[in-house]
Amino acid sequence: MAKWTAFPYDNSAFVYTPATLKKHWARLHAGDAEPFPKDADVVQAWIHFHAGDFQAAYDAGLAAGGNGITVANKAQGIYANYLEKKEKVKLEMFLEISERAEAQQAEEPKNPNAWYWQAYALGRYGQGISVAKALAQGLGSKVKNALETTIKLAPKHADAHIALGAFHAEVIDKVGKLLGRTQGADAATGLKMFEQALKLNPTSAIAMIERANGLVMLEGDKRMKEAEKLYVDAAACEAMDAMELLDIELAKEELEE
Secondary structure (H helix, E strand, O other), rough: OOOOOOOOOOOOHHOOHHHHHHHHHHHHHOOOOOOOOOHHHHHHHHHHHHOHHHHHHHHHHHHHHOOOHHHHHHHHHHHHHHHHOHHHHHHHHHHHHHHHHHHHHOOOOHHHHHHHHHHHHHHHHHHOOOHHHHHHHOOHHHHHHHHHHHHOOOOHHHHHHHHHHHHHHHHHHHHHHHHHHHOOOHHHHHHHHHHHHHHHOOOOOHHHHHHHHHHHHHHHHHHHHHHHHHHHHHHOOOOOOOHHHHHHHHHHHHHHH
């Protein structure tokens, strides 16, 4: 496999030991509700992930198997979304994650993140090929179903609430309210999901960013001021790991534009 692009920021504050990782686990995983792993190899994979060494996290997660698959999927998903430069490679990575997550669902149907990472990967893939094209391929209902299943299995899964809010907002934004309804997209549900995500994970920069984007997609210019404030708040968040720093840097870039 080609060498992945290295994490471009200083990661010295994000290098955890098994003990410090366990201590900060609840805060680091408020988004994905993943339980602390019992397997030492999976713990090590997460240490790589939080430090921004996404390729090492991916390799270690795959090698560990079991719950390690979730680390591998998250590492590859975050890497593809933020750091992979080639669009073709990025889309291939999202499809790989989706396939692995689907296989994980067959093994562990009650594992919320097996459903979440399938939804995340297909959602990002859909954005890459165009939302309209993705809906025509039937990916919309797959994403929606996987996210609703995630929330049913883990009601406090903040990231699934964000992603489901984004699903409703993106579909309505791209195809309109009427056609959106045929895909099960509804503005009120979308807004409620964003709100719930921030209640579950109030320090999440990505929850603020996605809510800001969703407000503008669903309600237009009248929510612009509120959206801008959410971006300012996101940029002022304090990162506890590499992924959070990527989210915060994204907010800062948007504010500079």
